[in-house]
Amino acid sequence: MPNSELMPIGVFARRSGLTSSALRFYADSGLLPPAEVDPVSGYRYYGADQVARATALRQLREITMPLAAVEAVLDAGAGAAARLLDEYVAKIVEDAATARQKAAVIKSVLGGNVPGVVIAMLKGPVLADAVEQVLTATAHEPGMAVLAGLHIEVSHEAITLTATDRYRLSTRTLVPARSAEQTWAGTVDGDDLRTALATVRCSALVRIEAVPHGIWLRVPEREDRHCRLLPEDFPDHRLMLASLGEISTRVTVSKDLLLRALEEHPGERVGLYVSDHGVNIRPSNDEHPSVQLPATVTGGALHIRFEMTTLYPAVSTAIGPDVMLDLRGYDGPVTIRSADRGDLTTLAMPVKVDHSS
Template sequence: MSNSELMPIGPFARRTGVTPSALRFYADCGLLPPAEVDPVSGYRYYHPDQVARTVELRRLREIAMPLADAEAVLGAGPDEAVRLIDAHVARVLGDAEAVRRTAARIKAARTGEAPGPPLAALAGPVLAAAVEQVLTATAREPCLPVLGGLHVEATPEAFTLTATDRYRLATRTLVPARPAPTPWSGTIDGDELRSSVPELRRSATVLVEATAHGLRLRPTDREDGHEHLCRLLSEEFPDYRRMLAELPEPTTRATVPKNLFLGALEANPGRRISLHFAPGRGVHVHADEDEPAAVPSLDPSPTPPLASPPGSAPVRPSGPLPAVVTGRDLRITFELTTLHPAVSTAVGPDLMLDLRGPDRPVTLRSADRGDLTTLAMPVRPTT
């Protein structure tokens, strides 16, 4: 090996992003010995071939992998390395969830927080599905954290979940097995609710209780079930009910088979999808080649939903979709990322669309089940 190829520890540290002290530690534990050590000065030198291993080691340590596991990954083939990394991530996530639950209990004990009267008793699998469906309408925006939350409203008659990302809005209403004694509403952290879904799905009945700082979700039928405490967000949720109340009456209505509609959307690879609703002639779906400007969002801050997987694979039709269309002939254009989730979230085999014009929100819901409603904003029609 030529000495001219070797790098002193300082330049090697800068090239790999590992501090000199960490390089000395890795060398002392035998994980990353230098290529050469000067016998007189003790200076350590590294070869360029060691850069890739050192960078990978740094990245493994950045995900909090123990040294012994990192050494196993570095010495493994690609498939085994992937397995070891996935196993480490699963352990970290499991530990994080346990820490979150314990921290919630500590905070509740410190503040003397006790659950108030139960808001609702709900079937766990139904609540899990509703949370997943509605949370697809959330968005991660640091300036508007409320868009990452799920708004919960409990009344004696209904338990309603709502979310919006300003271009879509999803709301689903569940009928509680045990009604709330008093009305309650608040916006709950979406990530914490999302983490509760696997537990909810395994529970026949879940009791939803309000606390001073959020919601407690407690399985009532399993001794091994973990309760979840989900944090209340302080920001005010957009006034979506006013927006819904102010929507004009639809001028066009269409009932379309959901799977055929999904298949038509997926058969068009364009960024935007144009729809032509023609009474007596069905619905024509094609990619929009132009680049129309986006319409304003569904209000000062909100809008519509995302999706849960369809019950069966969508069929890719050719020609216009068979649909019952009444009212005015209408052409309207959507971003595919807005329309596809709204369609795939719908409950039931048939989808009903209430349309109000090419630049107004469209309401999408099941043709025979109205407990999940979605609004989607179109883009401006091309001129």
């Protein structure tokens, strides 16, 4: 390679984001040997075509990938490299979740080994289904960890599960197998609960105990599961529920027919045109035909639009063959629940519709 195309180690370090000492280390380890070494001075020179490999090496080390794994990724083809990277990240995530769980248990023990207070006794399959349904309304957002949690409120007669991602709010009330020893409320980490669902679902009866910093799910003849409490305050959903406007239109429609229409809908947003004739589901343009669904409608005609990611989960988790939609104008929260069972309720926010035309 002509000397004009080579750059000394200091220049190459600035181009790649690696320090000169790191470049020497990677050269000695065989990961990134220089293009040329001056036999007299020992100065190392690198080629411009080595910048991409050096940059990738730096990025891989920034996610703490071991040298052997780095070498495998750098020397693999694009497809194999992507697979190796995915496998490594998945392992990191799995290890982090395990460490987080163990740390939560240790924290509970270090808190003085305070005995847990039984706050609920529930059938495992019922609890698992309820948690799974309500957790569809969670979201992971930086700086708002509480949106990924499940808020649990326990009274002597019932246990209420609530979650919200700001665009949906789902809540379900369960009747415990045994009355609680005392009232209790807290927001539990949703990912911890998801991890515990398989164990909970296979247990005839689950005893929920409240301890400092978390809850224990006690399951006979299986490994008990610990779930962390989130320190942030849960949004004041009761105030929001109490301030809901009056219902202007009520729609009862087949859950299966509505879900099928949504699944076949071509766009990311869906418009519902409600009238005496039923519910007409229209795309945002005229390139695709609309779908007319039979429905029982009371109240005025209405055009309302949703993000598909908001409406579909709310409908899919509803219990029973028919769903009821209580509409509060084109811009108010919509209550979605079973037409004959009210123990799972979801509020879904529509998107703004331009009515100027």
